[in-house]
Amino acid sequence: MSSAILEVEDLSKRFGALMASDHVTLDLRPGEIHALIGPNGAGKSTLIKQIVGELHHDAGTIRFNGRRIDDLDAEARAKMGLARTFQVSSLAPEISALHNVLLAVQAVEGSVFRFFKPVIRDKKLVAAAMDNLMRVGLQDRAMVRTADLSHGERRQLEMAIALALKPKVFLLDEPMAGMGPDGSQQLTKFLARLRDEAPILLVEHDMDAVFALADRISVLVYGQIIATGSVDEIRNSKKVRSAYLGEELA
Amino acid sequence: MTRETTVNIALAIALLAVPIGAQFADHPFIITLSTKVAIFAIAGVGLNIALGYGGLISFGHAAFFGLGGYAAGILASQALNYEPLVTWPFEIQGTTQMLIIWPVALCICGAAALVIGAMSLRTGGVYFIMITLAFAQMIYYFAISWPAYGGEDGLSIYVRSKFPGLNTLDPITFFAICFALLIAVLGFSVLLTHSRFGLALSAARQNPQRLTSVGVRPFQVQLTAFVISGMITGLAGALYADLNRFVSPAMFSWHTSGEIMIFVILGGVGRLFGPLAGAALFILLEHLLGGITEFWQFLLGMLLLLIVLFARGGLIGLLAGGRGNV
Numbered sequence: 015m016s017s018a019i020l021e022v023e024d025l026s027k028r029f030g031a032l033m034a035s036d037h038v039t040l041d042l043r044p045g046e047i048h049a050l051i052g053p054n055g056a057g058k059s060t061l062i063k064q065i066v067g068e069l070h071h072d073a074g075t076i077r078f079n080g081r082r083i084d085d086l087d088a089e090a091r092a093k094m095g096l097a098r099t100f101q102v103s104s105l106a107p108e109i110s111a112l113h114n115v116l117l118a119v120q121a122v123e124g125s126v127f128r129f130f131k132p133v134i135r136d137k138k139l140v141a142a143a144m145d146n147l148m149r150v151g152l153q154d155r156a157m158v159r160t161a162d163l164s165h166g167e168r169r170q171l172e173m174a175i176a177l178a179l180k181p182k183v184f185l186l187d188e189p190m191a192g193m194g195p196d197g198s199q200q201l202t203k204f205l206a207r208l209r210d211e212a213p214i215l216l217v218e219h220d221m222d223a224v225f226a227l228a229d230r231i232s233v234l235v236y237g238q239i240i241a242t243g244s245v246d247e248i249r250n251s252k253k254v255r256s257a258y259l260g261e262e263l264a
Numbered sequence: 265m266t267r268e269t270t271v272n273i274a275l276a277i278a279l280l281a282v283p284i285g286a287q288f289a290d291h292p293f294i295i296t297l298s299t300k301v302a303i304f305a306i307a308g309v310g311l312n313i314a315l316g317y318g319g320l321i322s323f324g325h326a327a328f329f330g331l332g333g334y335a336a337g338i339l340a341s342q343a344l345n346y347e348p349l350v351t352w353p354f355e356i357q358g359t360t361q362m363l364i365i366w367p368v369a370l371c372i373c374g375a376a377a378l379v380i381g382a383m384s385l386r387t388g389g390v391y392f393i394m395i396t397l398a399f400a401q402m403i404y405y406f407a408i409s410w411p412a413y414g415g416e417d418g419l420s421i422y423v424r425s426k427f428p429g430l431n432t433l434d435p436i437t438f439f440a441i442c443f444a445l446l447i448a449v450l451g452f453s454v455l456l457t458h459s460r461f462g463l464a465l466s467a468a469r470q471n472p473q474r475l476t477s478v479g480v481r482p483f484q485v486q487l488t489a490f491v492i493s494g495m496i497t498g499l500a501g502a503l504y505a506d507l508n509r510f511v512s513p514a515m516f517s518w519h520t521s522g523e524i525m526i527f528v529i530l531g532g533v534g535r536l537f538g539p540l541a542g543a544a545l546f547i548l549l550e551h552l553l554g555g556i557t558e559f560w561q562f563l564l565g566m567l568l569l570l571i572v573l574f575a576r577g578g579l580i581g582l583l584a585g586g587r588g589n590v
């Protein structure tokens with residue numbers, strides 16, 4: 015078995031009386047999709063925020079390629095290759111879809127501290143950005159103001175930005191949410207291939223997608239991982255059924 | 265050509281045509297007013313980079329306007345008194361050469377903006393406004409209580425700084441210098457807003473989290489913008505010192521910060537030629553209404569209110585319509 019790229023160990027995070035992460039241990043291995051499921055408010059998004067450095071954990075460790083990244087800020091972690099998409103799209107609304115992707119491309123390809131040359135005239139940057147828009151099927155909407163994109167298109171744009179970062183790990187927080195059946199199916203196909211580029215930690219409520227995609231599933235309830243295993247193991251686990259899947263699959 | 269470009273070119277031509285006409289009609293005062301518009305517009309172009317493009321509501325840009333002015337004033341007065349500015353560890357002489365004064369003013373204002381920005385940017389929202397204001401007020405009180413350069417009374421410079429090959433005392437020549445610099449900083453603004461940095465700055469304003477998640481620190485981007493912004497406003501201060509041949513602590517006062525902000529808001533926040541439109545309108549109102557009634561400031565206040573409530577794009581927005589895509 016290959017060793018993990020991302021290792022979360024004994025991670026704890028408290029919001030007042032609420033344990034949002036309660037000694038969470040989980041890892042992500044090359045080539046896999048590791049789904050993280052659990053009821054609303056279980057602490058899935060909070061876990062992703064701690065991994066990317068938006069929130070600081072109270073205890074535990076986070077390792078990336080064997081190296082502790084706990085003390086790095088969010089920007090440094092992004093630069094190392096952690097790309098996340100947000101549960102609620104987080105984009106720059108007043109600029110075009112293309113410019114949102116350019117922002118990511120220019121951050122990866124050299125510096126943002128260039129003051130004279132127009133970004134849009136930089137053929138290499140624009141070509142790279144268009145490639146990523148094409149991959150998610152947004153190429154025809156490249157010049158549309160982001161605020162004028164539909165909900166589904168904004169989700170696609172988030173994905174294009176994550177791709178543009180050429181990350182070593184994808185952390186996707188409910189990418190299917192609000193995509194509609196067709197969108198979900200397309201995205202499922204897309205993610206199935208994406209795992210070969212970089213492993214994916216996939217937070218998702220859409221169980222069809224999870225069961226179709228996941229190599230492993232972890233179940234988070236009240237901040238605790240109550241089970242980790244293959245799709246069949248999780249499906250057949252009594253504990254998981256009573257805590258979560260029972261209601262989901264009913 | 266977009267409608268906004270047409271409006272911008274018309275404004276630039278108007279600013280050029282008025283003093284040229286005044287030269288022929290022998291109205292030097294109008295040339296001076298036009299020069300003032302150009303200088304205030306440069307100050308506004310500076311603030312617009314922080315406020316308009318970066319969303320950083322600085323209420324302390326008087327600090328840079330004043331530092332630029334005092335840099336020019338102190339260098340010139342030392343040169344005129346034949347006293348070196350610094351004698352230890354090495355001797356630095358004063359100068360009346362614009363080509364030396366400008367870079368000095370730019371450096372001093374850049375350094376000041378780096379310090380003020382680094383501290384202010386740790387906070388946000390209303391605290392940012394208050395801290396930038398507090399810094400400017402600190403410098404204001406320092407200037408008042410520092411007797412070496414005139415203290416409260418200010419510092420008269422007696423000559424206008426020199427530019428190789430030009431007679432800067434000729435009003436139209438001095439106007440031409442200020443106008444050329446205005447066009448230069450406007451050109452720089454165009455490049456900046458379309459550059460990689462401009463894209464990052466605009467993202468930092470719209471959604472800092474977006475920038476963070478692609479691995480860029482909003483703080484560094486905003487601080488850089490604040491420094492550039494302060495430098496340009498400082499250059500305007502140096503020119504203003506030369507225009508009046510006098511600097512006083514009033515340049516540092518919060519009125520000055522407010523006025524620079526008014527230029528930007530009147531003209532249109534984040535609009536390239538907004539500061540020019542705003543400064544021109546401000547000077548026009550001051551001299552047309554100021555002659556008729558003491559209450560022109562009240563009318564200015566009403567106008568500001570109307571613009572903030574009903575015409576966010578300011579004068580440029582009214583003339584050229586909403587902003588297109590980036």
Ligand SMILES: Nc1ncnc2c1ncn2[C@@H]1O[C@H](COP(=O)(O)OP(=O)(O)OP(=O)(O)O)[C@@H](O)[C@H]1O
Nearest residue numbers: 029032034052053054055056057058059060061101
């Ligand atoms: N910044 C915060 N301060 C206080 N409580 C918080 C904060 N962020 C999240 N919480 C709480 O922590 C718990 C976990 O929230 P989180 O968003 O991680 O859940 P989730 O598993 O992502 O849920 P969902 O499936 O609805 O997205 C919730 O009870 C939430 O109210």
Ligand SMILES: [Mg+2]
Nearest residue numbers: 058059060101
């Ligand atoms: Mg969530």
